[in-house]
Amino acid sequence: MAQRVGMEVSVAIGEMxxxxxxxxxxxxxxxxxxxxxxxLAELVADGELDAEYIPVESEHSAMSACLGSAAAGARxxxxxxxxxxxxxxxxxxxxxxxxxxxxxxxxxxxxxxxxSVWSDHSDAMSCRDTGWIQIFVENGQEAIDNTLCAFRxxxxxxxxxxxxxxxxxxxISHVIEPILLPDKAEVDAFLPPNKYPLPLDPEKPVxxxxxxxxxxxxxxxxxxxxxIQKSKETILRVWQEFDQAFGRHYRPVETYRCxxxxxxxxxxxxYSETAMTAVDRxxxxxxxxxxxxxxxxxxxxxxxxxxxxxxxxxxxxxxxAISFGxxxxxVCSEVRSALYDQPHRPKIVNFVGGLGGRDITIDxxxxxxxxxxxxxxxxxxNEYEIFxxxx
Amino acid sequence: xxxxxNELTWQDLEIGAIVTEAGNASQYKTGNWRSQKPVHxxxxxxxxxxxxxxxxxxxCVMNKEGYFDADxxxxxxxxxxxRECPTFAIKMEEE
Numbered sequence: 001m002a003q004r005v006g007m008e009v010s011v012a013i014g015e016m017x018x019x020x021x022x023x024x025x026x027x028x029x030x031x032x033x034x035x036x037x038x039x040l041a042e043l044v045a046d047g048e049l050d051a052e053y054i055p056v057e058s059e060h061s062a063m064s065a066c067l068g069s070a071a072a073g074a075r076x077x078x079x080x081x082x083x084x085x086x087x088x089x090x091x092x093x094x095x096x097x098x099x100x101x102x103x104x105x106x107x108x109x110x111x112x113x114x115x116s117v118w119s120d121h122s123d124a125m126s127c128r129d130t131g132w133i134q135i136f137v138e139n140g141q142e143a144i145d146n147t148l149c150a151f152r153x154x155x156x157x158x159x160x161x162x163x164x165x166x167x168x169x170x171x172i173s174h175v176i177e178p179i180l181l182p183d184k185a186e187v188d189a190f191l192p193p194n195k196y197p198l199p200l201d202p203e204k205p206v207x208x209x210x211x212x213x214x215x216x217x218x219x220x221x222x223x224x225x226x227x228i229q230k231s232k233e234t235i236l237r238v239w240q241e242f243d244q245a246f247g248r249h250y251r252p253v254e255t256y257r258c259x260x261x262x263x264x265x266x267x268x269x270x271y272s273e274t275a276m277t278a279v280d281r282x283x284x285x286x287x288x289x290x291x292x293x294x295x296x297x298x299x300x301x302x303x304x305x306x307x308x309x310x311x312x313x314x315x316x317x318x319x320x321a322i323s324f325g326x327x328x329x330x331v332c333s334e335v336r337s338a339l340y341d342q343p344h345r346p347k348i349v350n351f352v353g354g355l356g357g358r359d360i361t362i363d364x365x366x367x368x369x370x371x372x373x374x375x376x377x378x379x380x381x382n383e384y385e386i387f388x389x390x391x
Numbered sequence: 392x393x394x395x396x397n398e399l400t401w402q403d404l405e406i407g408a409i410v411t412e413a414g415n416a417s418q419y420k421t422g423n424w425r426s427q428k429p430v431h432x433x434x435x436x437x438x439x440x441x442x443x444x445x446x447x448x449x450x451c452v453m454n455k456e457g458y459f460d461a462d463x464x465x466x467x468x469x470x471x472x473x474r475e476c477p478t479f480a481i482k483m484e485e486e
Contacts, residue, residue, distance in 0.1 A: 061475065087470065096406075097407065099407035100407070206411050206415075207409070208407065215396050215397050216396060216399060216408070219403075219404060220401070220404060220408045222401045223408070226401070
């Protein structure tokens with residue numbers, strides 16, 4: 001049976017990768033991801049995890065090594081954050097279009113400059129078109145659970161895609177939480193061995209990542225798009241089976257006290273837990289407010305989101321990244337576009353806040369909701385409002 | 392591959408567009424990139440094989456008479472063979 005242990009979340013992720021019996025870890029340390037890969041290096045050095053640990057010279061090399069490893073059919077894990085994710089960027093596209101199930105923890109960190117090691121979602125948002133499955137978690141337990149699910153999802157032969165599990169730097173990664181770590185037998189029963197269908201094999205040679213002239217490129221991209229869209233079926237199934245095995249359920253769009261709420265707040269990541277408390281307080285004041293959290297960012301959960309917002313009159317979206325010179329935060333921009341053609345659509349108000357690790361407190365969320373309701377009533381000439389900026 | 396490349400649908404592709412047939416790059420025609428083709432004057436040719444050695448496509452092949460010809464299925468018309476031929480036996484001609 002699973003034991004509840006007090007553990008730093010980063011260390012717990014390392015332990016989960018060990019339980020998943022990864023074959024290869026290729027990673028470069030970067031704050032705030034460091035403790036994950038440090039712990040894995042230790043586990044390998046101590047002989048507790050029988051894996052190849054490749055201490056590469058950069059994140060570009062880390063992801064490149066992961067490509068080779070996954071192509072050979074090995075269970076492959078890496079982790080990074082912020083600038084490290086950016087340095088991987090071009091190789092991310094290669095992993096997804098070659099359909100290689102690399103599993104990666106992304107400890108969300110704000111992008112330079114100015115240099116920040118603290119968290120926001122600017123790194124995650126730069127990856128939304130790379131073809132990876134992207135899952136956001138809100139606390140340590142969710143991070144551990146979804147690390148395990150990520151291996152199941154990515155390596156499923158109906159999916160075969162790389163998966164990022166996003167957790168916010170420090171607010172999740174460096175916190176000591178009571179974590180339920182499953183035991184080895186439970187993990188082995190849930191996670192079958194990785195069986196990549198067409199691995200690199202001298203007995204049966206194949207060529208991967210080939211030249212794709214105009215006559216075939218469109219077909220390859222459409223195959224990739226159909227595949228990631230279809231991957232949602234498997235993601236839902238894996239989360240359901242995870243619930244059966246471990247008793248914790250995950251959904252593409254999570255709702256909190258939404259039943260009779262006409263005004264909903266929408267968040268992603270660790271700040272959702274503070275937002276929940278803010279919703280409780282607003283409820284205590286008699287305001288019918290609910291909270292929506294997007295867990296599955298790619299493939300985007302259109303259907304579930306539309307369903308969750310079917311009766312909503314006002315939707316207040318918090319983004320933790322700016323699309324500079326663009327239509328507002330990336331989350332709101334996609335949510336708005338998902339709802340535009342619906343017969344009933346809510347008024348949508350966008351806030352950007354929590355940049356570079358700036359806290360949003362319970363009172364902060366209450367302020368966002370109250371201001372959002374006001375903007376929805378009066379209207380605004382601005383695409384979005386920035387929250388908490390001194391002026 | 393039973394289908395020609397311009398007949399392949401997205402459903403025909405292997406996962407990640409993996410190529411499972413070894414050496415199938417030989418089916419890829421590069422001859423239509425060419426605007427000039429090499430013409431060999433056998434009376435000047437000394438069969439030294441430099442055109443074969445220099446050809447970046449590896450498409451200069453020896454014929455039955457022992458002379459070298461460019462395989463026009465692959466020849467891109469770069470003209471390196473004509474430039475390197477020590478006896479000026481190869482001329483590039485517009486097509």
